[in-house]
Every structure is written in C-alpha cells, then in structure tokens.
Amino acid sequence: xxxxxxxxxxxxxxxxxxxxGAVESLKEEGMKLLLFGEEEVLKQELSSYSYDPERIxxxxxxxxxxxxxxxxxxxRRKKDSSLVRGMLAVKNEEADAFIxxxxxGAVLAGGQLVVGREKGVYRPPLAALIPTKxxxxxxxxxxxxxxxxxxxxxxxxxxxxxxxxxMLQIKNPSIGLVNIGAEEEKGNSLVKAAMQILREDTDYxxxxxxxxRDIVEGNCSVVVCDAFVGNVVLKMYxxxxxxxxxxxxxTMKHSGPLAxxxxxxxxxxxxxxxxxxxxxxxxxxxxxxxxxLVIKVHGNTDGKEVTTAxxxxxxxxxxxxxKKIAEAIDFKEVEE
Amino acid sequence: xxxxxxxxxxxxxxxxxxxxGAVESLKEEGMKLLLFGEEEVLKQELSSYSYDPERIxxxxxxxxxxxxxxxxxxxRRKKDSSLVRGMLAVKNEEADAFIxxxxxGAVLAGGQLVVGREKGVYRPPLAALIPTKxxxxxxxxxxxxxxxxxxxxxxxxxxxxxxxxxMLQIKNPSIGLVNIGAEEEKGNSLVKAAMQILREDTDYxxxxxxxxRDIVEGNCSVVVCDAFVGNVVLKMYxxxxxxxxxxxxxTMKHSGPLAxxxxxxxxxxxxxxxxxxxxxxxxxxxxxxxxxLVIKVHGNTDGKEVTTAxxxxxxxxxxxxxKKIAEAIDFKEVEE
Numbered sequence: 001x002x003x004x005x006x007x008x009x010x011x012x013x014x015x016x017x018x019x020x021g022a023v024e025s026l027k028e029e030g031m032k033l034l035l036f037g038e039e040e041v042l043k044q045e046l047s048s049y050s051y052d053p054e055r056i057x058x059x060x061x062x063x064x065x066x067x068x069x070x071x072x073x074x075x076r077r078k079k080d081s082s083l084v085r086g087m088l089a090v091k092n093e094e095a096d097a098f099i100x101x102x103x104x105g106a107v108l109a110g111g112q113l114v115v116g117r118e119k120g121v122y123r124p125p126l127a128a129l130i131p132t133k134x135x136x137x138x139x140x141x142x143x144x145x146x147x148x149x150x151x152x153x154x155x156x157x158x159x160x161x162x163x164x165x166x167m168l169q170i171k172n173p174s175i176g177l178v179n180i181g182a183e184e185e186k187g188n189s190l191v192k193a194a195m196q197i198l199r200e201d202t203d204y205x206x207x208x209x210x211x212x213r214d215i216v217e218g219n220c221s222v223v224v225c226d227a228f229v230g231n232v233v234l235k236m237y238x239x240x241x242x243x244x245x246x247x248x249x250x251t252m253k254h255s256g257p258l259a260x261x262x263x264x265x266x267x268x269x270x271x272x273x274x275x276x277x278x279x280x281x282x283x284x285x286x287x288x289x290x291x292x293l294v295i296k297v298h299g300n301t302d303g304k305e306v307t308t309a310x311x312x313x314x315x316x317x318x319x320x321x322x323k324k325i326a327e328a329i330d331f332k333e334v335e336e
Numbered sequence: 337x338x339x340x341x342x343x344x345x346x347x348x349x350x351x352x353x354x355x356x357g358a359v360e361s362l363k364e365e366g367m368k369l370l371l372f373g374e375e376e377v378l379k380q381e382l383s384s385y386s387y388d389p390e391r392i393x394x395x396x397x398x399x400x401x402x403x404x405x406x407x408x409x410x411x412r413r414k415k416d417s418s419l420v421r422g423m424l425a426v427k428n429e430e431a432d433a434f435i436x437x438x439x440x441g442a443v444l445a446g447g448q449l450v451v452g453r454e455k456g457v458y459r460p461p462l463a464a465l466i467p468t469k470x471x472x473x474x475x476x477x478x479x480x481x482x483x484x485x486x487x488x489x490x491x492x493x494x495x496x497x498x499x500x501x502x503m504l505q506i507k508n509p510s511i512g513l514v515n516i517g518a519e520e521e522k523g524n525s526l527v528k529a530a531m532q533i534l535r536e537d538t539d540y541x542x543x544x545x546x547x548x549r550d551i552v553e554g555n556c557s558v559v560v561c562d563a564f565v566g567n568v569v570l571k572m573y574x575x576x577x578x579x580x581x582x583x584x585x586x587t588m589k590h591s592g593p594l595a596x597x598x599x600x601x602x603x604x605x606x607x608x609x610x611x612x613x614x615x616x617x618x619x620x621x622x623x624x625x626x627x628x629l630v631i632k633v634h635g636n637t638d639g640k641e642v643t644t645a646x647x648x649x650x651x652x653x654x655x656x657x658x659k660k661i662a663e664a665i666d667f668k669e670v671e672e
Binding site: 070133143146147178180181185187188189191211212213214215216217226227228229231232233234235236237238239240241242243244245246247248250251252255256258259261262263265266269270272273274277 | 469479483516524547550569571572577580588592601605609610
C-alpha cells in the first residue's frame with residue numbers, strides 16, 4: 001500500500017483543488033492519501049464527496065506557508081505547516097511521496113532541508129515533463145539550482161534518464177545538453193565542461209548539444225541545463241505559446257463575419273490538437289535525488305493535475321525509483 | 337554621403353540576396369554602397385538591374401569565409417575575404433558601416449579583431465530587435481558574450497538604451513534584466529550582481545527583473561542578458577512559434593472540408609496579423625560598442641532584409657551613434 005502525503009493547503013485554490021484531485025484519484029487501487037492541513041477546512045471540502053474513509057486521512061496542521069514568505073525562513077519557523085509536516089512524513093517513512101501546489105521556493109527548500117538529499121547527490125533538480133511535437137521530454141533542471149557545476153548537470157542527466165526509462169517506458173532515452181549551437185566549440189564554460197563529462201559517460205545515450213529551438217521539436221527525451229536556463233526555456237515556451245494563441249484568437253474575432261465563422265469551425269479541432277500542449281495533463285514536476293519523492297504541481301492547479309500527480313507518485317513509489325536513482329549515482333560524500 | 341560596406345558573398349543566397357537588397361536600397365538618397373566580393377559574380381548579379389553606377393562600387397576580393405570554418409582562424413588567414421576587407425574599410429574609415437549575412441562567429445570575431453572595440457567597452461554585444469505584442473524590444477546580448485560579467489551587462493543596457501532612444505525614438509526606454517522571478521532575491525550570481533549595478537545607475541530607466549514569459553508581452557524596451565541566455569530566448573521564440581503555427585496549419589488541413597474552408601477564410605487576416613513576428617522586417621542585428629557599425633543579417637536573408645539593414649546602417653551613421661555610445665561609456669582602459 002503506497003502512502004501519499006498531500007499538502008492540502010497550497011496553491012491558488014488550495015484545499016478545493018487538492019481535495020477534489022485526491023478523492024478522484026481513489027479510483028486507482030493500492031494507495032492511501034494523507035491530507036495535511038486545517039482540519040475544519042478539509043472536513044468541509046471532503047463533505048461534498050463520497051469516498052472510502054479508510055483511504056483518506058486528515059492530518060491536522062495549524063500553519064500554512066504562503067508564496068510571499070522567504071522559503072528557508074518559513075520552513076525553519078513553521079514546524080506545524082502542512083508543507084513541513086507532509087515532508088516530515090516522507091522523511092520518517094510514514095509516507096512514500098509528498099505533493100504540493102504551494103510556493104516553489106518553499107517546496108524546493110523543504111525538499112533539501114526536511115526530506116534531505118540522497119547520499120551522493122550534489123543537488124536535486126526540479127524536473128518537468130514538457131510537451132513537444134512528438135510527445136514529451138523531461139526538462140531538468142527547470143527551477144532548483146542556478147550557478148550549477150558541470151558534475152551536477154551530469155547527475156541531472158542520469159537521474160532524468162532513469163525517470164524517463166522507468167516512468168515513460170522510453171528505452172535508453174536520448175539526453176541532450178542545452179547549448180547555443182551544434183558545433184563542438186560552442187557554449188559557456190559550464191556547458192563545455194559538462195559536455196566533456198557527459199561524453200565520457202558511455203552508460204547513457206548522450207546525443208550532444210540541443211539548441212533551444214529543437215527542444216520543442218522533441219529530438220531528445222532528457223533536456224539538461226542549469227535552473228536559470230531551464231526556467232527561461234519553460235517561461236519562453238509558456239509566453240510565446242500564450243501570446244501567439246491570443247494573437248490568432250484575436251484575429252479570428254476581429255476580421256469580419258467570415259473569419260468568425262471560420263473560428264467557430266476550427267474551435268473544436270484546434271482545441272483537440274493543442275490539448276497536448278497543456279502542461280497540467282502530465283502531472284507535476286518531481287524533485288529528483290531526494291530521500292523520498294517530492295512533486296510540485298502548478299500553483300493554479302486543478303483537481304485533474306492533482307489526480308495525475310498522485311498516480312505519478314504511486315508509480316514512482318511502486319517502481320522504487322528513489323532507490324534506483326540512488327544506486328545510479330556513484331556514492332560520494334558530497335561537501336556542503 | 338554615408339558609405340556602407342557590404343559582404344556580398346555571405347549568406348545562403350550570397351550575392352543574389354545581397355545585390356538585390358543593395359540595388360533596392362538606392363531609392364534612399366545620400367549613401368554609396370561598396371560591394372565586397374568576387375568581381376565576376378557581382379557584375380553578373382548587377383547586370384539584371386538598372387541603377388546609378390556612381391552609387392554602387394564593386395571591391396574585388398578573392399576569398400570567402402564559410403560558416404564551416406573556425407571564425408578566428410578564418411579572420412586571421414583570409415585577409416582577402418569579403419568579410420575581412422569590408423571590415424577593414426570600416427576600421428580605415430573608408431566606410432561607415434559593414435553588413436554581412438555570413439557566419440555569425442566570423443562576423444563577431446571580425447568585429448572585435450578587425451574593426452575593434454571602442455575605448456572603454458568591455459565586450460560588444462550582438463543586439464537583435466525582436467517582435468513583441470506591443471511592438472519590438474532590443475534583446476542584448478543575443479549571441480556574442482557567454483560567461484559575461486556584471487559590468488558587461490551594465491554596458492549592454494546602456495548601449496541598448498541609446499540604440500532604442502535614437503533609432504526607434506523611444507524616450508527614456510525601459511530596461512529589464514532577464515531573470516527567473518520578479519522577487520528581489522531571485523537569480524544566479526551574475527544576475528544578482530548586475531541587478532545591483534543597474535539599480536545604482538539612475539541615469540537609465542531600469543525596471544528590474546523581466547521574466548522570459550513577459551519579454552514577448554513587450555513590457556520593456558531593452559532586454560539585457562548574457563549571450564547564452566539571449567540565444568536561448570531567441571531560439572525558443574523561433575522554435576515555439578514555428579512549431580505552434582505548423583500544428584495549427586496542420587489541424588486546418590486535416591480536420592475535414594469545413595476546417596479547410598475555415599483555413600482559406602483565415603489565411604489572409606492571419607498572415608497580415610502575424611507579419612509583425614517576421615524578424616527579418618526589422619533589419620539586422622547590430623554589434624554595439626565597436627569603432628564602427630557592424631550589422632549581422634540572417635544567413636537565409638532575402639533582399640528585403642538587406643535593404644532594411646542598409647537603411648538602418650545609414651541612420652545609425654547619420655545619427656553618429658558610434659560616437660554617442662562611446663561617450664556614454666565611462667572611459668576606462670579595459671584589460672584583455
């Protein structure tokens with residue numbers, strides 16, 4: 001029986017989305033959910049649903065961490081917050097995974113400070129599945145470690161490959177390093193050094209540089225970069241997509257009655273086609289390399305993404321990915 | 337009379353596009369064009385046009401630099417290439433500006449090695465006008481200097497602001513620093529240090545962090561970053577745009593006769609609306625902070641972009657922007 005801890009208070013819709021997603025995920029057998037948060041609020045939310053009470057347990061917490069707080073300070077001070085309590089459950093092996101839609105900074109800080117890094121892991125990256133023309137790829141690191149070192153990127157690649165192989169059944173997944181050109185001599189000093197380490201590691205399917213424009217074409221399964229670059233990739237994807245779609249919708253609406261008719265005709269097929277670009281359907285972004293799984297879902301999450309993230313956490317736990325990742329990382333006492 | 341040197345051999349279409357763009361730009365008065373390249377080829381191309389022979393001069397060169405050569409080696413060895421000869425004309429004040437569609441690496445290396453940096457300039461950035469929802473912004477550095485230092489970014493911002501104020505008549509242009517969040521404590525070490533320097537310089541309209549997703553919304557006029565990040569921004573813009581448009585076109589084509597009809601109805605208004613996202617209409621990307629203007633146009637350029645770049649070069653020269661930029665940079669002997 002997999003036990004999943006849920007920060008039921010985080011996110012813009014907080015308890016509403018988290019509880020909805022939790023209840024709906026119970027169609028899946030073989031797991032129990034622990035909802036961390038304010039007892040009264042959660043009881044109230046749960047009262048709208050019928051569910052097996054054996055499989056959802058409320059763990060009352062008196063505090064919440066907001067997105068406006070300094071993450072490290074909040075983690076240290078708010079010992080009875082849903083985020084810290086949920087993460088402690090993972091650390092103490094009372095839960096196999098933790099899911100939160102709360103402050104990204106607090107989830108990242110809590111992952112390191114409360115759950116803790118697996119032995120030998122330099123820095124746990126935040127990894128997100130992003131849609132491509134051909135499917136999805138894992139962008140790692142997309143938010144945790146700026147000012148990265150070459151050997152960190154090497155580990156991001158290894159952990160990402162294991163994730164894609166186990167969770168998405170992609171055999172020997174191709175790994176690309178984000179670069180500013182395909183030529184060997186291109187790159188900044190971090191990328192040049194990481195390139196060499198990745199080339200030397202023949203246990204993985206490293207295909208060399210990937211230019212930003214090729215990421216969305218889907219020419220590799222694991223896209224490796226430092227968190228600054230990864231965040232720029234993610235935000236540009238989001239920004240350009242949103243802006244272009246709004247330009248197109250706007251054109252349809254304001255180019256006369258024929259264009260409006262055309263818009264009506266295209267609405268359904270376009271919606272269907274572009275569905276694959278909705279990042280929420282892929283579940284949350286796991287932090288890899290911690291002693292237990294932590295998944296960050298979008299702040300503006302809906303119940304559906306939460307349900308997907310719960311399934312993702314269950315699969316991760318059942319496949320013992322925490323252990324497999326730890327085994328793939330060469331043991332080494334990492335200095336702080 | 338402004339004199340503009342043109343590398344007539346660079347780019348995918350080489351002489352064809354460059355000569356077409358050159359001849360068409362002659363509608364503009366007050367300038368003379370120097371076409372550097374193989375005499376026979378250029379004579380042949382020019383023979384298709386009627387033009388004032390006083391205003392176009394062929395400067396015969398026996399060598400070409402290809403995009404496959406090591407830029408620095410090529411610049412050092414091929415002294416009679418159209419690229420080196422054209423840049424030398426700028427250095428020797430026989431021309432006011434130089435335009436090339438050739439290898440970006442060679443244009444950047446030649447800018448530094450042949451034309452040379454203006455006194456006090458740490459590193460000349462490659463700056464590109466990119467379309468936004470509201471118009472355009474200048475992305476600087478988008479290709480020249482990876483592993484940048486905070487004070488370089490400060491200069492990129494200053495030079496970019498002067499460019500936007502003078503060339504695009506944007507009064508007191510807003511400057512944003514590419515970052516991974518709006519909060520004060522966000523960023524990598526480069527960005528944090530640059531942020532402080534930019535905040536302290538009250539001569540410019542620095543507005544703080546700009547997240548990648550906001551760049552395309554057009555919320556600032558000068559977008560500052562190191563060349564690695566700038567290249568990722570540029571390539572993501574290109575890649576996401578291309579991919580989304582192909583998905584949409586494909587949906588229209590393969591969703592039955594009604595969708596096809598809709599596509600026909602929308603073709604014209606959409607084309608008109610999306611025209612502003614064609615980067616070529618904004619001319620080329622100037623390298624700022626050199627002793628003379630160097631402009632890089634796209635490798636797959638057409639005549640139209642070349643014409644626009646020539647006008648851009650003429651305006652830059654007439655407004656004495658090289659001098660204005662030099663004056664804005666605090667004099668300082670920069671160590672290599």
